Amino acid sequence: MNDKITQAIEQVCKQLFDSDVVVALERPDEQFGDVATNVAMQLAGTLGENPRQIAEKIAAGLRETVADMVDEITVAGPGFLNIRLSDQELWKATQHSPLQKYAGQKIVAEYSDPNPFKILHAGHIFTTVIGDAIAKLLELAGAEVHRVNFGGDVGLHVAKTMYIVLQQFDGENPTKLADIPEEKRSEWIADAYVKGHAAYLDDEAAKAAIIELNKCVYQLHADDDHDSPFAQIYWTCRQWSYEAFDVFYERLGTKIEKYYPESETTELGMEAVTKHIGDVFEKSEGAIIFRGEKYGLHNRVFINQQGLPTYETKDVGLILKKYQDYHFDRSVVITGNEQEQYMGVVLKAIEQFLPKLAQATTYIPHGMLKLTGGVKMSSRLGNIVRANDVLDITAEALRESGHKPEDYMLLAAIKYAFLKVRLGRDLVYDPKESVALEGNSGPVILYARARARSILKKAAAAVDTSNNTALEANERSLLRKITEYTEATNKAIEELMPHNICTYLYELAQDFNRFYEHNRVLGDPREAVRLRLVASYADTLQAGLQLLNITASDEI
RNA sequence: GCGCCCGUAGCUCAGCGGAUUAGAGCACUGGUCUUCGGAACCAGGUGUCGCAAGUUCGAAUCUUGCCGGGCGCACCA
Numbered sequence: 234m235n236d237k238i239t240q241a242i243e244q245v246c247k248q249l250f251d252s253d254v255v256v257a258l259e260r261p262d263e264q265f266g267d268v269a270t271n272v273a274m275q276l277a278g279t280l281g282e283n284p285r286q287i288a289e290k291i292a293a294g295l296r297e298t299v300a301d302m303v304d305e306i307t308v309a310g311p312g313f314l315n316i317r318l319s320d321q322e323l324w325k326a327t328q329h330s331p332l333q334k335y336a337g338q339k340i341v342a343e344y345s346d347p348n349p350f351k352i353l354h355a356g357h358i359f360t361t362v363i364g365d366a367i368a369k370l371l372e373l374a375g376a377e378v379h380r381v382n383f384g385g386d387v388g389l390h391v392a393k394t395m396y397i398v399l400q401q402f403d404g405e406n407p408t409k410l411a412d413i414p415e416e417k418r419s420e421w422i423a424d425a426y427v428k429g430h431a432a433y434l435d436d437e438a439a440k441a442a443i444i445e446l447n448k449c450v451y452q453l454h455a456d457d458d459h460d461s462p463f464a465q466i467y468w469t470c471r472q473w474s475y476e477a478f479d480v481f482y483e484r485l486g487t488k489i490e491k492y493y494p495e496s497e498t499t500e501l502g503m504e505a506v507t508k509h510i511g512d513v514f515e516k517s518e519g520a521i522i523f524r525g526e527k528y529g530l531h532n533r534v535f536i537n538q539q540g541l542p543t544y545e546t547k548d549v550g551l552i553l554k555k556y557q558d559y560h561f562d563r564s565v566v567i568t569g570n571e572q573e574q575y576m577g578v579v580l581k582a583i584e585q586f587l588p589k590l591a592q593a594t595t596y597i598p599h600g601m602l603k604l605t606g607g608v609k610m611s612s613r614l615g616n617i618v619r620a621n622d623v624l625d626i627t628a629e630a631l632r633e634s635g636h637k638p639e640d641y642m643l644l645a646a647i648k649y650a651f652l653k654v655r656l657g658r659d660l661v662y663d664p665k666e667s668v669a670l671e672g673n674s675g676p677v678i679l680y681a682r683a684r685a686r687s688i689l690k691k692a693a694a695a696v697d698t699s700n701n702t703a704l705e706a707n708e709r710s711l712l713r714k715i716t717e718y719t720e721a722t723n724k725a726i727e728e729l730m731p732h733n734i735c736t737y738l739y740e741l742a743q744d745f746n747r748f749y750e751h752n753r754v755l756g757d758p759r760e761a762v763r764l765r766l767v768a769s770y771a772d773t774l775q776a777g778l779q780l781l782n783i784t785a786s787d788e789i
Numbered sequence: 790g791c792g793c794c795c796g797u798a799g800c801u802c803a804g805c806g807g808a809u810u811a812g813a814g815c816a817c818u819g820g821u822c823u824u825c826g827g828a829a830c831c832a833g834g835u836g837u838c839g840c841a842a843g844u845u846c847g848a849a850u851c852u853u854g855c856c857g858g859g860c861g862c863a864c865c866a
Binding site for chain 1: 791792795802815822824825826830861864865
């Protein structure tokens with residue numbers, strides 16, 4: 234619909250002024266019309282004419298070419314061109330056709346990134362929900378999306394965990410693994426990490442032992458060792474971590490199709506970095522570094538003094554590995570913004586020897602998750618808020634408000650709360666507010682949808698889809714709001730920011746509530762048309778919720 | 790010290806260059822309705838849009854400086 238109007242305006246401008254302006258349509262205040270454009274003001278500069286006069290000329294031309302689609306075309310203010318569509322065109326506009334910005338593209342979306350040998354913390358649930366919503370947006374825009382994550386199965390944190398495990402097992406005794414009950418595995422690993430981390434900080438001997446273990450873990454991978462007692466413990470613990478991730482993702486309603494462990498990216502990374510010592514990387518104090526300061530960035534170590542790859546090199550390997558596996562058109566990487574500058578350095582380094590891969594990468598940083606009261610959650614400290622804690626405090630909030638903490642409601646509350654603020658901002662999470670039955674919350678949207686579905690179920694009349702019934706002003710107003718879904722999703726796609734969807738859904742629900750309060754549907758002479766409105770409204774809410782990966786229910 | 794991000798009503802946030810009064814929700818106050826799911830609707834009012842300059846016909850929105858907060862700055866991830 235908008236395409237036709239846009240084309241018509243461009244055509245008229247071409248005919249009248251021989252101008253090739255690109256027309257951008259906006260959504261004006263309702264009193265002015267359904268769509269508007271400021272082309273006349275743009276043209277005024279180049280043509281040296283009064284923008285209002287230009288607008289009048291364009292309006293006259295348009296009245297000829299799009300007469301069948303519009304009710305009224307007016308000129309207002311400094312030269313805005315306002316167009317009021319016909320009812321039929323508005324109905325057509327409820328058939329949403331999202332911007333196909335990524336049509337036919339294969340996109341690898343990396344997010345969540347939990348580390349095996351550690352526990353999932355609150356930040357992971359946040360980043361996973363955000364990553365999921367972005368993946369959904371990419372799919373809506375026509376992409377084939379592959380969801381992957383990246384986690385450290387080698388490195389100091391692994392050595393810290395293994396140090397305590399070995400202590401508890403009285404050495405390399407894999408048979409002791411059987412003593413750990415299945416349901417206690419992730420807690421047990423988490424606990425070992427926390428203790429290992431503390432030992433590393435407090436105890437010099439432990440620190441030395443952990444550094445040694447770190448090398449052992451790298452060696453284990455180099456040797457492809459699956460048989461030694463040490464290796465058996467290592468691989469089993471890694472597997473247990475991955476199983477815990479599977480459970481977590483399933484509960485959140487997502488599926489990560491591939492877990493990239495760092496161990497599988499080190500070789501490719503080392504190869505690439507080593508190959509470019511001299512032209513891209515350089516030696517410094519016994520390490521191999523990238524001199525980011527040449528580009529206004531930080532210098533970073535890629536291979537440390539012991540000859541081991543740092544995270545930087547593993548990330549270089551990761552992008553190569555992803556490309557080997559998928560031959561993607563675009564790689565989207567989503568992480569917390571504390572890594573933003575780090576990422577800048579890695580991408581700049583990659584740009585030096587693989588410019589195409591760097592250009593095909595979209596990095597999306599998001600903010601930090603905080604609890605009400607401003608408590609920040611750290612992944613390094615032992616006293617962290619765990620991912621499950623977030624689910625638990627939300628369940629508790631539901632109970633306190635007198636509701637069953639069913640998962641669909643729990644997740645709707647959490648996901649919506651996480652997604653409703655502009656991407657990039659820190660989020661202050663208030664579980665009470667997230668489950669609130671009023672205000673801009675997930676449960677409110679769920680309820681709004683359930684209510685609309687209930688009306689439709691009770692309806693006796695057939696829905697009037699004829700376009701023969703002229704709409705009343707308040708009906709038309711609601712319909713207009715429903716058609717805005719397309720703009721909301723397009724904006725979300727364009728910016729890759731899901732909060733646009735939340736903002737819109739809430740506005741829509743508010744508008745509907747107002748309409749519904751003052752207009753009867755069932756039993757009213759206008760029931761048939763109004764049912765069509767209610768159905769369209771319910772469908773729109775449903776589409777929006779799906780985009781946010783929120784599951785709705787008809788019975789609440 | 791340098792760099793990146795952020796600063797909008799008491800609180801949580803939209804708005805991120807255009808239509809002379811900057812919007813929601815929460816909280817607070819009053820009202821409507823024997824309610825198609827009342828988890829509703831209506832009314833009531835607060836803001837030097839951190840501060841100051843600049844660009845523009847026009848700035849919460851762009852630029853610069855300052856103030857305040859968060860994060861990052863070499864062998865952790």
